Each structure stands twice: as C-alpha cells, then as structure tokens.
Amino acid sequence: MSIGSIDPIDLARRLESFVESPIRRIADLLESAHGDPSIISFGGGEPSLDPPLELLDWLHDELALDPHRVSTYTSTAGLLQLRSELAYELGRSGVKIDASDIVITIGATEALYLAIHAVVNPGDEVILFDPTYVSYEPTVTLAGGKVRWVATSARENFEPDIEDVKAAITPRTKAIILLSPDNPTGRVLSESFVKAIADLAQDKKFFIISDEAYKEMLFEGRHVSPAEFSDKAIVCSSFSKVASIPGFRSGYLYTKNSDVIKGVMKLKQFVSLCSVLPAQVMLTRFYQHGLHQKYLREVVIPTYRKRRDVMTKALRELLPDAYFSPPQGAFYVFPDFSSYTKHLGLNDESFADELFKRSKVVVVPGHYFGASGKNHVRLTFVTEPEERIVEGLERIAKFVSLANLAKPA
Numbered sequence: 001m002s003i004g005s006i007d008p009i010d011l012a013r014r015l016e017s018f019v020e021s022p023i024r025r026i027a028d029l030l031e032s033a034h035g036d037p038s039i040i041s042f043g044g045g046e047p048s049l050d051p052p053l054e055l056l057d058w059l060h061d062e063l064a065l066d067p068h069r070v071s072t073y074t075s076t077a078g079l080l081q082l083r084s085e086l087a088y089e090l091g092r093s094g095v096k097i098d099a100s101d102i103v104i105t106i107g108a109t110e111a112l113y114l115a116i117h118a119v120v121n122p123g124d125e126v127i128l129f130d131p132t133y134v135s136y137e138p139t140v141t142l143a144g145g146k147v148r149w150v151a152t153s154a155r156e157n158f159e160p161d162i163e164d165v166k167a168a169i170t171p172r173t174k175a176i177i178l179l180s181p182d183n184p185t186g187r188v189l190s191e192s193f194v195k196a197i198a199d200l201a202q203d204k205k206f207f208i209i210s211d212e213a214y215k216e217m218l219f220e221g222r223h224v225s226p227a228e229f230s231d232k233a234i235v236c237s238s239f240s241k242v243a244s245i246p247g248f249r250s251g252y253l254y255t256k257n258s259d260v261i262k263g264v265m266k267l268k269q270f271v272s273l274c275s276v277l278p279a280q281v282m283l284t285r286f287y288q289h290g291l292h293q294k295y296l297r298e299v300v301i302p303t304y305r306k307r308r309d310v311m312t313k314a315l316r317e318l319l320p321d322a323y324f325s326p327p328q329g330a331f332y333v334f335p336d337f338s339s340y341t342k343h344l345g346l347n348d349e350s351f352a353d354e355l356f357k358r359s360k361v362v363v364v365p366g367h368y369f370g371a372s373g374k375n376h377v378r379l380t381f382v383t384e385p386e387e388r389i390v391e392g393l394e395r396i397a398k399f400v401s402l403a404n405l406a407k408p409a
C-alpha cells in the first residue's frame with residue numbers, strides 16, 4: 001500500500017483542548033521571512049544580545065579538552081556543580097536551598113510542565129491572573145486541571161487584588177501561578193502581596209508555582225520570591241534571558257518540598273531523561289568569578305533599560321491614545337490600542353495581521369494573554385536596537401492613521 005492511500009487515524013483529543021502559541025507562530029513566520037531586514041519585530045521576547053563571550057570560549061575549550069565528557073547524559077537532576085552554584089546564588093538572595101532541592105530543566109518551559117503535572121489532578125483548579133503568559137492555561141488543561149481567572153487592570157498597574165484571589169479559592173484549588181516581573185505587562189509584584197499569597201497557601205493548603213524567568217530583568221523595585229517565606233513554593237526559572245541563551249534550552253526548578261522534587265524527577269525521567277549538558281557546563285562558569293552579576297550590571301540591564309525608555313517615550317509621543325502602564329521589569333509593554341483598533345474597524349488579531357501585511361511590523365495580539373488583553377498588543381523592546389524601535393512605532397503611527405479598513409473601499 002502506498003503512503004498516500006493510508007487511512008487517517010484519529011489523533012488524541014487533548015490536542016483540541018488548547019490553541020497554538022501565537023509567539024511560536026511568530027518565530028515560524030520570522031524564520032520563513034529569512035531575516036528580511038525590512039521586518040521590525042516587536043514579537044517574541046528573545047534577547048538580541050550575545051551571551052558573554054567568555055562563556056562561549058569556556059565551552060569551546062571544555063569540548064576540545066574532553067568532547068566525550070561534555071556530550072554525555074547527566075543525572076536526572078543535572079550537574080551537581082551547577083546546582084551547587086545556584087544554591088549559593090539563591091542563598092545570597094535570601095532563599096535557603098540545597099543543591100538536592102534543585103532540578104536543571106529544558107528551559108522554564110519544562111520546569112512549568114513538570115511542576116504542573118506533578119501537582120495537578122484532573123478536576124483540580126489553578127488560579128491564574130488575567131492577563132498572563134500564554135503557556136500556563138494549555139499546560140494546566142493538559143494535566144486535566146481547570147483555570148480560575150483573577151482579572152487585573154492597567155489602571156491598577158496590573159497589581160492583583162488579594163481579595164479577588166481569596167474569592168477565587170475553592171476546596172479544589174491546588175495551585176496559583178505567580179509571574180513577577182510579568183509577561184506581558186512588566187508588572188512587579190509587591191512584597192506584601194507575595195507574603196499574603198504565601199499566608200493563603202499555608203492556610204488553604206495549595207502550591208504556589210512561581211515563574212521567575214524574568215526575576216533579574218528588573219528596572220525598578222525588588223524581586224520577591226514566595227520561596228523566601230513558604231515551603232509551598234515551587235519555583236520555575238530560566239537561563240534564557242539572564243545569560244541571553246534561549247537556544248541552549250536551559251532552566252531550573254526548585255522547592256523545599258522533597259515530595260515535589262521526587263515527583264518532578266520521576267516525570268522528567270520519561271519526559272526528557274536529563275537536560276542539555278554543554279549548556280550546564282557553560283552555565284557553571286557563568287555563576288563563578290562574578291561573571292553573572294557583571295554581565296547583568298554592565299550589559300543586560302543598561303541595554304534593555306535604554307530600549308524600554310526609548311519605547312515608552314516614543315509610544316507616548318507617536319501613539320498618544322495608547323494607554324499603558326510603564327513596565328518595571330521583563331521585556332514588554334502592553335498598551336491598550338482600543339481607540340486605534342476601533343477607528344480601523346479591527347480587533348487585536350486582525351490589527352496585528354494587517355499591520356504585518358502593510359507595514360512589516362510584528363506585534364502580538366493581546367487577547368492571547370487573557371480576556372482583559374482584548375484590543376491590547378504586546379510589544380517587546382529587547383529584540384530591536386533603539387533606532388528601529390522608533391522606526392517601528394513610526395510605522396504603527398502611520399498605519400493607525402489610515403481610514404477604517406473594515407469598510408469596503
């Protein structure tokens with residue numbers, strides 16, 4: 001029988017329970033554009049900086065010295081040396097943790113998948129803030145869980161109200177997912193809010209899954225981890241942003257709860273065996289000799305702070321009807337474009353499509369981040385240099401001055 005005549009066989013129904021990530025769709029779109037320089041991307045939050053050159057030299061030398069040692073599997077939890085460096089680093093920031101409480105993962109993405117699948121039973125509820133990062137709802141759904149949304153608003157700087165969280169808690173609440181600094185809003189959670197969540201988790205017995213992918217991408221304020229106060233915290237974090245290495249697919253998970261660590265490792269044995277060793281070799285070096293702090297202080301934060309300032313200033317000047325709350329951290333601004341989408345007769349999805357077709361500017365439609373993101377767009381300020389940030393916003397300003405696009409010409 002030839003391949004063409006094989007009858008289709010049904011795929012798993014779980015594939016219909018969630019939609020594709022708009023951010024991954026943008027990565028595919030940009031790849032198929034083959035680096036077309038006329039495209040300005042405010043799409044995926046990908047660092048445009050090089051990783052520290054010293055790290056690349058280090059990895060090169062280690063591979064040359066003993067290629068086999070750097071190319072094998074590791075234990076499920078990952079390189080002990082890297083976990084020990086991380087435990088030391090976390091101790092300095094107020095979180096007392098042992099190397100044995102840490103698992104190195106394939107990015108924060110795998111850490112979140114493992115954490116959610118280790119604690120959520122079918123029918124359990126997970127509290128999410130609206131808007132928030134796109135990957136939580138599909139992952140909770142895959143685990144059979146149900147999402148309970150807690151709305152936040154730009155007028156309140158997207159700071160959630162603890163009374164709204166209390167109202168969302170039910171006997172089925174298994175976890176809440178915190179993200180600070182936040183994607184898409186750039187909001188940083190206050191210490192009093194994080195403490196209040198830790199108290200609730202203790203009282204009502206649920207986990208706090210804390211996504212700390214952007215914990216060091218801070219322009220104002222201090223990052224507060226629930227792990228400073230609570231043994232209910234399961235922290236999922238990333239090396240993608242802090243070391244500018246998203247393609248090395250590396251992150252980590254830690255918790256003081258040894259049952260959760262055992263559960264996560266049991267799952268990881270069958271999800272990925274272990275994480276990427278060359279990246280772990282490189283990252284061990286990153287946390288030695290003050291390299292990590294130096295790279296952040298001298299390269300990452302000054303570059304991104306400047307770009308954030310350029311983007312927010314140009315937004316105010318060029319698109320004065322776009323209301324936004326200035327981001328305190330992370331890589332994004334999340335303006336409300338309602339007045340522009342309304343004038344053009346579009347919604348945030350068709351706005352993003354038309355903008356790309358006519359002006360070659362990539363933005364992410366806001367509704368993917370939750371119902372309150374409707375008619376917002378997410379703009380990242382880290383992928384383009386300052387001149388192109390301004391040029392991209394000028395192109396958007398020109399685009400929004402067009403006549404209603406929904407009306408027939």
Ligand SMILES: Cc1ncc(COP(=O)(O)O)c(C=O)c1O
Nearest residue numbers: 107108109133183213238240251
């Ligand atoms: C909030 C948030 N969490 C997790 C991730 C995934 O990070 P990683 O590259 O470590 O998988 C991202 C990526 O942009 C993110 O924005």
